[in-house]
Amino acid sequence: MPERRVYLDHSATTPIAAEVYDAMKPFLLENYGNPNSLHSWGMGAREAVDESRASVARLLNADPGEIVITGGGSEADNLAIKGTAFALKEKGRHIITSAIEHHAVLHTCEWLESQGFEITVLPVDPTGMIRISDLEKAIRNDTILVTVMYANNEVGTIQPVEDIVRTAKEQGVRVHLDGVQAVGHIPVDVKALDVDLLTLSAHKMYGPKGIGALYVKKGVKVAPLVHGGGQEFGLRSGTENTAGIVGFGAAAELAMRRLEKGSVESESRLRDLLISGITDKISNAHLTGHPVARLPFHASFCFDYIEGESMLLRLNAAGIGGSSGSACTSGSLEASHVLLAMGIPHELAHGSLRLTLGKDTTEEDILYVLETLPGIVSGLRALSPLGKESS
Amino acid sequence: MMYSEKVMELFMNPKNAGRMENPDGVGEVGNPQCGDIMKIYIKVKDNRIEDIAFETFGCASAIASSSMVTEMVKGKTLDEALGVSNKDVVEELGGLPPQKIHCSLLAEEGIRAAIEDYRQKAGIN
Numbered sequence: 077m078p079e080r081r082v083y084l085d086h087s088a089t090t091p092i093a094a095e096v097y098d099a100m101k102p103f104l105l106e107n108y109g110n111p112n113s114l115h116s117w118g119m120g121a122r123e124a125v126d127e128s129r130a131s132v133a134r135l136l137n138a139d140p141g142e143i144v145i146t147g148g149g150s151e152a153d154n155l156a157i158k159g160t161a162f163a164l165k166e167k168g169r170h171i172i173t174s175a176i177e178h179h180a181v182l183h184t185c186e187w188l189e190s191q192g193f194e195i196t197v198l199p200v201d202p203t204g205m206i207r208i209s210d211l212e213k214a215i216r217n218d219t220i221l222v223t224v225m226y227a228n229n230e231v232g233t234i235q236p237v238e239d240i241v242r243t244a245k246e247q248g249v250r251v252h253l254d255g256v257q258a259v260g261h262i263p264v265d266v267k268a269l270d271v272d273l274l275t276l277s278a279h280k281m282y283g284p285k286g287i288g289a290l291y292v293k294k295g296v297k298v299a300p301l302v303h304g305g306g307q308e309f310g311l312r313s314g315t316e317n318t319a320g321i322v323g324f325g326a327a328a329e330l331a332m333r334r335l336e337k338g339s340v341e342s343e344s345r346l347r348d349l350l351i352s353g354i355t356d357k358i359s360n361a362h363l364t365g366h367p368v369a370r371l372p373f374h375a376s377f378c379f380d381y382i383e384g385e386s387m388l389l390r391l392n393a394a395g396i397g398g399s400s401g402s403a404c405t406s407g408s409l410e411a412s413h414v415l416l417a418m419g420i421p422h423e424l425a426h427g428s429l430r431l432t433l434g435k436d437t438t439e440e441d442i443l444y445v446l447e448t449l450p451g452i453v454s455g456l457r458a459l460s461p462l463g464k465e466s467s
Numbered sequence: 468m469m470y471s472e473k474v475m476e477l478f479m480n481p482k483n484a485g486r487m488e489n490p491d492g493v494g495e496v497g498n499p500q501c502g503d504i505m506k507i508y509i510k511v512k513d514n515r516i517e518d519i520a521f522e523t524f525g526c527a528s529a530i531a532s533s534s535m536v537t538e539m540v541k542g543k544t545l546d547e548a549l550g551v552s553n554k555d556v557v558e559e560l561g562g563l564p565p566q567k568i569h570c571s572l573l574a575e576e577g578i579r580a581a582i583e584d585y586r587q588k589a590g591i592n
Contacts, residue, residue, distance in 0.1 A: 459523055
């Protein structure tokens with residue numbers, strides 16, 4: 077085991093915060109009632125679910141009645157997109173998305189295509205941003221939904237969401253934002269944005285896995301995917317995951333406290349230390365994504381001449397946990413669709429590395445990475461036939 | 468971990484790694500689009516692989532496969548070396564995950580390409 081362990085894969089998942097765990101525990105043990113039951117066991121659980129829903133709503137500046145709890149971000153994306161498609165199919169069958177979406181959005185859109193819907197996939201610029209002019213051109217009379225991400229998981233770019241929402245709404249088109257990477261880390265205000273649907277996930281913000289939510293603006297109709305007892309305002313049946321929901325609520329409270337205390341600034345400072353350190357110390361290291369409009373905890377790079385999985389495994393041997401969009405890490409032998417959509421060449425896309433900071437990441441952690449990574453990159457480059465004059 | 472101990476050991480400390488000066492034969496296989504390039508250098512004496520080196524751009528299994536195949540063929544006659552298959556490499560590595568088998572194939576092809584290059588240069592068919 078390496079002496080130091082530095083987890084820098086918070087975009088993949090975050091640890092459950094201690095206060096979140098403490099809040100959940102009673103609902104795994106003594107407070108086991110079904111929130112739908114009319115006795116003290118059930119009523120106690122119902123009260124906890126309602127309070128937690130209110131916390132999640134406050135984080136977004138939403139009303140509690142607009143928060144539909146789901147079994148995670150992917151399910152919420154599915155509910156937003158398929159639920160809109162089923163609800164509005166008489167109005168139109170055209171949906172707009174982008175080339176850098178999470179697979180929970182892209183594969184859902186592809187499936188709808190097989191069901192007779194038409195999908196337009198917007199390109200992005202080299203920083204991973206959607207161009208508003210492309211969106212304007214893509215909107216048609218039969219467009220029923222624009223579904224794009226608030227911020228990208230692989231390169232950290234924050235989309236011009238205000239402009240995206242305004243552009244779509246001017247044409248009367250509903251907007252869904254996948255906010256999984258953004259919510260809890262930057263201020264997100266659904267009322268100010270006037271967005272219709274927004275996905276969030278607890279385990280990306282120090283809550284438990286397997287629980288997420290879809291914000292559904294009052295009056296916006298979506299068809300349910302899970303039918304049954306009518307829980308979650310009829311949009312997601314099934315007995316509530318009480319402990320998970322309570323954990324989500326506690327995670328939302330924590331996120332609000334952190335944002336109030338200036339987590340965006342403190343995380344950005346460490347992120348920038350990491351980015352400038354890596355691009356200064358390592359030649360042919362390229363920051364991917366937008367240099368300024370990016371998530372405060374997110375640093376992502378491509379390195380010439382080496383491959384991502386090799387970097388990850390050698391980093392892991394040094395106690396550092398990162399991730400890569402390299403083909404070899406996906407099992408598909410295809411380089412990341414996000415990096416390719418940004419115009420990054422295949423061979424460079426194979427050399428991607430993502431390091432995402434968390435609330436407990438310290439400056440010492442960053443300095444350790446800056447001490448360790450250059451040697452790993454140069455070691456792998458020494459093994460590589462690329463980037464050397466031919467013999 | 469999805470890799471065998473042997474794969475991790477060779478990936479962390481590969482044998483015969485690096486460029487060779489004045490090789491008798493060079494084989495380069497794979498392509499950067501797929502994220503794997505393997506370059507094998509050989510020195511040949513009395514029809515035997517006297518020395519061998521590799522450079523690889525690729526994942527852990529590509530690097531481990533390169534290292535393993537160079538160890539397996541070093542000192543062998545050229546015909547013996549041509550008899551080393553990717554299955555032999557996988558076996559010596561203690562197995563590879565299914566999606567990584569192509570890395571062992573590159574190792575087999577790399578040796579073949581290096582020997583072919585040597586024979587062409589030496590005018591041997």
